[in-house]
Amino acid sequence: MKLWQYVLRRLAFTVPVMLGVTLITFSLSNLMGDPVAPYVTEKTTPEQVEELRKLHNLDKPIPVRYFTYISNLLHGEWGYSQQINQPVSEAIGMKFAATLELALLAFAVAVATALPLGIFSSVKHNRWEDHWIRLFALFGSAVPIFWLALILKYFLAFQWGEITHLPQGYRYDPFLWDLEDPIEQRTGLLLVDALLAGSWIHFKDALMHLLLPATTLAYVSMATTIRLMRGSMLDVLGEDYVRTARAKGLPERKVVVNHAARNAMIPTVTLLGLAFGGLLNGSVLTETIWQWPGLGAWAVDAMRNADTAAILGYTLFAGMLYVFANLVVDVAYAWLDPRVELSGDVGLAEWVIAGLGVLLLIVTWFSVDMGLGLGRLLLYGLLLGALFGLGWKLRQDHRDFLARLREYLWVPLLALGTVLFVVGIFKGYSTEMVLLFTIACLVRLTLNWEDFVAEIPPRRAELRRMAHQLRRNPLALLGLFIALAILLVALMAPFLAPLEPGQRDADRMVEHFEFNHDLQPPCYWSCTGERGEADGYILGSTSKGYDIWYGIVWGSRTSLDVALKVVISGTFIAVVLGVISGYYGGRVDEIMMRVTDVFLAIPGLILALAIVAVTGNPSIEYLMYALIIVWWPGFTRIVRAQALTVRNLPYVEAARAAGASDFRIIFRHVLPNCLTPVIIAATMDMGSIVLVLAGLGYLNFGGGADVAEWGKLVGFGQAHLLAGNWWAFFFPGLAIALWALAFYLLGDGLRDILDPRQRE
Amino acid sequence: MLRVENLVTRFHTYDGVVRALEGVSFEVREGEIFGLVGETGCGKSVTTYSTLRLLPSTGRVHSGRITLSGESLLDASESRMREVRGGEIAMIFQDPLSALNPVMRVGDQIAESVWLHDDLPDADAVAVRVEEVLGEVRMPDPAGAARAFPHELSGGMQQRVMIAMALAGRPKMLIADEPTTALDVTIQSQVLQLLRQLKQEAGLTVLLITHDLGVVAELCDRVAVMYAGTIVETAPVEELFSDPKHPYTQGLLAALPGASETLAPVPGRVPDLLAPPSGCRFHPRCPLAVDRCRAEAPELRGDTRQVACHEVEP
Amino acid sequence: MILRTHGLAKHFPIRDFLGRVEGQVRALDGVTLTLPEGKTLGIVGESGCGKTTLARTLLGLEAPTAGSVELGPALADGLARDRLEELRLGDLRRLRRRIGVVFQDPLGALNPRMLVKDLVTEPLVIHGQTRGLRDRARELLELVGLNPDHLYRFPHQFSGGQRQRIVIARALALEPQLLVLDEPTSALDVSVQAQILNLLQQLQRRLGLSFLFISHDLAVVKHMCDRVAVMYLGRVVEEADAAQLFANPRHPYSQALVSATPELDPARRQARIVLEGDVPSPAAPPSGCHFHPRCPIAVDNCAVEYPELREGDGCAVACHLV
Structure with a gap:
């Protein structure tokens, strides 16, 4: 097809993505936060609150509110920013x-x-x-x-x-x-x-x-x-x-x-x-x-x-900018590379969806009710169509229906298992989860003991080869060394930065006004006094007397905790979704791609900030949820891309020709060969996640007062920069940089080891 | 025209020194099609890269002489080599789709060669020359083809473009590295016919690298058989097939499908060039091997026919 | 007869930018051939002729758009139907035990993360066997001439030829009747190829297998096959005994192919018949006889009417003029 047709197609397809983004912003404001909260103070009477709720349509059902929101957006009414007293659009x-x-x-x-x-x-x-x-x-x-x-x-x-x-x-x-x-x-x-x-x-x-x-x-x-x-x-x-x-x-x-x-x-x-x-x-x-x-x-x-309207307006705008930038880039790519086959297998269905999206926008612009009606119609139509299609397919394959059903039983089970696993990690049962997993592995081992023993030599040879290659890569070794050092610091935190007698855990990040030793410069190795006295701060203190060394040591724990949880959960979700999406292709894959598109349309930090700011809950758990929401689509894409490649390899075809079930092919062939890019990406993202976490912390969204976080420390420390007190922001920032550096180097090194066909 | 004497090329890699070529000697005479034949990894391509000094950074020519019409190529300056490449010795490669720049129009790629090696006044003259050379390779619709991108052409046409690009510099000699391996059989026939025509009509000298003995039988005048970085036998084509002297050549011919009801391949595998066998590199697999073969590498002896073996006379 | 196809067709739709179907890639356009039992049928043709699609359809990896695959008594034994496309899931699984496959690329054909033992016995595991796997793996490795102590190694620790042997061992795991080989030696050197070809012949004699041998290498086909079918753009243009085809090909395309068979003895060498033009794409096949634009003996009628495959003393040709 011609370039203009391609541009048109891409343009049309941004509409469903943007609609998806509005869904996100809408749910953030209406489902996760309370739109009325910024306007309510102690003095507001219940009747006034009621009035406010009516004003914000909170008495109407959600679909009505959503369409009103869309209609407002289309008419340029993006809300009113409280704190600068201006309409958001202005x-x-x-x-x-x-x-x-x-x-x-x-x-x-x-x-x-x-x-x-x-x-x-x-x-x-x-x-x-x-x-x-x-x-x-x-x-x-x-x-x-x-x-x-x-x-x-x-x-x-x-x-x-x-x-x-x-x-x-x-x-x-x-x-x-x-x-x-x-x-x-x-x-x-x-x-x-x-x-x-x-x-x-x-x-x-x-x-x-x-x-x-x-x-x-x-x-x-x-x-x-x-x-x-x-x-x-x-x-x-x-x-x-x-x-x-x-x-x-x-x-x-x-x-x-x-x-x-x-x-x-x-x-x-x-x-x-x-x-x-x-x-x-x-x-x-x-x-x-x-x-x-x-x-x-x-x-x-x-x-x-907590100016919700402004936050969401900004998020939406940032999403639009990013989507537009990607559109430009895609078109540039198609223009630059003459090999690009501008056809692709876009089904009629995608066009229909895009077209309906545009239609919906136009109708809603005219009237909210009409838009709502159309939306309902489309939704029911879609459901009916899906049911009909399913029924038609069943009619054709009815003889083998039960057999096929049995073959796909594992899908809902796997979904359930993933959800339980992720929830478990967050509800604090991470140790139990890990234990369960180890026990399962051991059980499987004992069933195949002889095989396991016989398999050790070749696998050990593999590991030795990998270790040898790692040794040849000094940068990766450096990364490994730094990462291990930080890990050690995190584990030894109670010994390296002991809590004061009488100081509870909760007061870890509290600044000590009473000591009045503000803005002490660092004394490094020559510290003689006890903590709190003059000359006692190894790396100095902030303007309110907070010990920087202390913050860094305990902050390492926070970083490790958050990074591990986000990476593990994100990887788990991404692998499950990515492998299924990549292997099956077709409708399933298209839906997954659109969903990831929507989430990826908003730049990560901004989305995380929006989630945290809007929910008004600065606790570290919410931060982690926000980070997972930001992270899973990128991971999923990586896994999906690999699954797409693996699915076409001869050994997968050979297994299918031998009669292997999808379950077996996915778990025995596709998944193990998709892990390499995931491991590499996950390692490097351990660094990126902490960078984003630090960014959030710097803006003062780094968990509650009781959580030590490096970015937050930098935020504390910058206050008196212009008075020449450089240590307060420098050392925590250095910690962040070292952490990120370590994991990037390690990830790079892993890439060379695990995929020797890549350069170098 | 091209004489290679005792060429020794080594690659210095992380895992050690790969002794890719260990004393390769042969001669390509003017106007003939000379075949260099051998299995994968025997060093055929490395020989051509050494000749044009296109080895990757890990490779080095340790010793030997390479002369083109008497001029030494190994001692030549880099700017002289650039003149030689494409201008006097041109090279075409195996997979034409990956050997052509995918984002550049075919005509522009040929024109690059023309600009480098021909003394034409302006862009128009160059365009005319490009179409002319596309015509020489029997390309249907030369003007249209010049505007196309490589992926828009079929495999056969792509290979013709490669040949045209090689001819554009008016070289005296063409090195063809497996030119037909990636092509369909009927297209192979077309390309081979073209090469034969170029030799007959334009007197082009060709050094043909291949593992396909059938192509060698059809096209070449003389042929050299390579094994693990050494030349084991050189002969005119008919004599090689009717009366192979070196045990490796005999084994190779006996392994061809159709040689007999049950094939008789040479037992064993091609050696790892990181740690090649001592003495004659073929001795672990050779039915005629004696102690001397393990100790001493045989010289290539003879004149019209040459064999490198202690136990066989040329 | 172990298998026969009747007018087998497989079309893939081409879509335009709106997603509408604007054409079909006719990978298989009516293939009729017969696989003799216990013998080797060779399929030759160039790229785009549909050989690989044929293999995939016979293996059940693609569902045919039209036509039918009739299963001979050895394959249909115990199944409810004798046509491939009518089989239900359970029967299809049973059929899969009886057909093995060997692909071209020995590196891509083996999961790099699996041990040889698991690779070779995987078909057994798929069909529910859990015991005696290790012994069976040793048996299979011996059968193909590999050292049975190498069970616990990874594919990349073997050479190309050895990997191909592993692939063959895997194909034989369930004791199939039919082996589909898609370019099994194309990626191998001459000596290694010879070893594998010897092995295949040996296995055929010992186990009474039928082979469907797909290749573009005429010399190999001439050496290995008993009967040969020549395909062009999704159709069979000639099918005959190998000796007959190579001595006296009837269809002009077969003649061009056979003339390109490498012949080392100059006395017996023929001049190559050089065809004009390129191998056309199966997305836009020429009208009438697909071969007519390149055919040296084409007449007007060839562009209009498609020649059916006509049987005659032991061979079949699809040409108006022969």
Whole structure:
């Protein structure tokens, strides 16, 4: 099909995804939170509360509320932001320009530097240039963005501010722009406006203010893009056509640029969409630190003040931006790669759904009731259609119906088992779960004792080979070492940072006002006094006397706890859903893909923040739930992709030809061979999850007062940055960075070991 | 035209040194089709990469001489080598779909060769030359083909494009690395016919690398048999098949389907080149092996026919 | 006769960007052939001729769009019906025991995470056997010429030829009557190929197996097969005894193929018949006789009317002019 047809199709299919996103935001506000709560104070009478509830349609049934919500959205009524006293749509309109300018500049800088660096690094494969660039990129991925921003702020804006003249925040000098010499702001993008007005002074001022925030934001995207481009290039440089180009006598530079890079760019482009989502995530934190008057900063304020309408409006908008960015990227990919077969097996059904979605929106725009009616009609129609289709299929296969039913019995059982497992982990029964699992394994072992014994030598040889390869990879070893060190710290926490006699567990994160030893600088190894006295703080204390060493040690436990639980639950869910979806394909897979699309449409940090902020429950359990909701779709996609590949391999076909049941094929053949990418992704995500957790903590959503969390500590510690007290934010941030670094290195190393066919 | 003498190439990998070529010697005369035949891993492709100095970073030519019409290729400068590649010796590869840049139009890829090796004034002249060379390879609709992307063409047409790209530099010699292995049988026939026509009409010299003895029998004038990095026998084609002298060649021919009711393959497996057998590399599998074979590697002896074996006279 | 197909067809729909069906890939377009019992039937053809789809349909991995597969007495023994497409699940399972499969790619044909012992006895486990697996595995490995002590190894520890032997061992686990081999030696070197071919011949003699041998390599087919069917674009164009086909092919396409059979003796070598044009795609087959655009003896009628397969003294040809 032609490109325009493809664009049209993609555009049409964003509609169901956006509808899905509105479902999420709607459930967040109406089902998880209480829309009326922000307006209720002690003085509100019950009648007033009743009135408020009527105002927010809380007396009507949920479907009516949902359609009213959609209708309002379509009419531009996105709610009213309490804390700035403006309609949400207006606020978004005003602040979008600021975020856009920042994001675009950061993106441009990131891409412009990352692509050449990635190419250069791949060409100098395994030489010192390559190692340095890789390290640079690795730091960028591991470093928490808010920590980096604080470091930059501390050194460039504060310590060396005399030399660099870099401002310490905000977007422009209000004195210049508002009072002294206002210029016409036609686009809202200050750089452009300054250019249009021809004023160098304004341009320079806007640029200086943009520099540090954009660098912060750009570094992380740059890091990811470098790794992508490098990986892509390494793959391409081994391809046959590169060899042909050399055999033609082309100079090496032309080979690299015209042949290798052009091809390597293609897969990188597709992942730039993801990078854009990362930018949106990062903008929330960056804007907060640099007081950049954009959407992110406004959203964070909204979250702190439980301004539900603003939070949800922002979430929805961020989702729309991200979906749009991905659309652009998909079209760019289809345009760049002439091999892309623009047909694909899209059934008529998908078109119908997209079309109905558009129809629904149009109808709801006119009238809520009509929209509701149409929605009901469609739902019943869908159900009827599904039942009818099922019945038709049954009629055809009725003779074998019972047999087939028996074959698929395991599906609901597996679903039930997964739910129980995940719930068990969260309700605190993790140890029991693990025990049960171990017992099950032991039982199975004893049944096959001889086999088990005989299987040891080859498997041991496998492990030895893997260990040998691990030894050859110094970076992975470093990662392993750091990870083990942190693990040790977490386990030994009570010994490394003992609780005071009389201090209960619950007071772990309470700041000690009474000691009045605020802002003590670190004394490292030379501490003599007891805790609480002068010279007693190994890594210093915060402005309210909280011991940083203490926070880091206990924070490691929190990080470990959250990361493990989220990764294990997420992996479990993802493997079950991904394998089934990938193996069966067809309708099941399509539905799963749409559902993951919807969840992935909202950038992770923003979704997590929205969930936590809206439910108003800052406890660590809610954080974990939020993180799992954010994480499962990405994992699921990875598993699904692998399952799709494995399903077509000859050994699976051979098993099917021999008469194996689906159950056997999935659990014996598909699943074990899908685990490799999952293990790698899970290891690396141990790092990413803690980064997001720290981001949440930094914004003060890191669990209750009794939970030590590294990001929260950084948040505490930044208060007196400008007075020169650097230790308070530096050390906790370093802990986060080390953790993330360790798991990324480990994950990278695992990738080389477990899948030796990959590069290097 | 091309003479290879005692070529020794080694790869330095993590797992050790792979002795890929251990003293390879042969000669390709002008205007002939010379076949280099052997099983997978025997070093045929490595020989050609060594000739054009296209070895990956882990590979190095340790010793030996390679001369093209008397000029030493191993001592030549890199810029001279770039002239040689495509301009004097052109190479075509096995799987044309993966050997062509998928995002570049076919005509542009051929034009690259023309720009490099031909002295044409401008883009129009280049375009004319591109169509001309596509015509030489009997491509139906040369103009349309030039605008196409590789994946839009069929396998046979892709291979013709590769050949056209090779011819565009007006080389004296063509190295064809398994040019028909990935193709369907009827398309193979077309490509082989084309190669024969090019030899007869344009006097093109061809070094043909293959594992398919049938193709060798049809197309080649002379052939060399390789085993585990060494040449074991060289002969004119008819003589090789009617009277194979080296035990490996005999074993290879006896293993071809159709040789007899029950085939008689050479027992054992191709050796691992990380730790190849001492002396004659074939001795563990050879029915004629004696003690000397384990100690000393045999030289390639003879003139029109050459054999590398202690127990056999050429 | 162990199996016979009647007009077997398998079409895959092609969809446009709206999802509507705009055409069919006619992978199999009416295949009629007979597999003799205890002998080898070879299927030759180039890419797109449908050989692999035929194999998959016979193995029950694809449901035929049209046509029928008739099971001979050895395969239909104890089943309710003798047509493949009419079998119910239970019977289908029973049939699966009687047909084994050997695929082309020995690396992809074995689950890299399973031990050889498990790989080879998997068909037994699928059909409910739980005891005596290890002994049976040893038996099977010996049968194919492998060292039975290598039970507890992973596939990647073996060479290509050995892996193919493991695949054959697995195919024989349930003592099948029919073995479907899809390009079993294409990925192997000459010597290894010779060993595997010898093994297959040996097994056929010992166990009385019938082979359906699919290959694009004419020399191998000539060596191994008793009868040969030549396929082109989803149809059989000629079916005859191997000796007869290679000595005197009737259909112009068979003639072109046979002329390309490698022949080392220059005295017996024929000139290759070089066909014009490319192998067409099964998505858009030419009208009438599929072969007519490339046929050296085509006439006007060939573009219009499809020639049916006509039987004649022991062979069948589908051509108007022969």
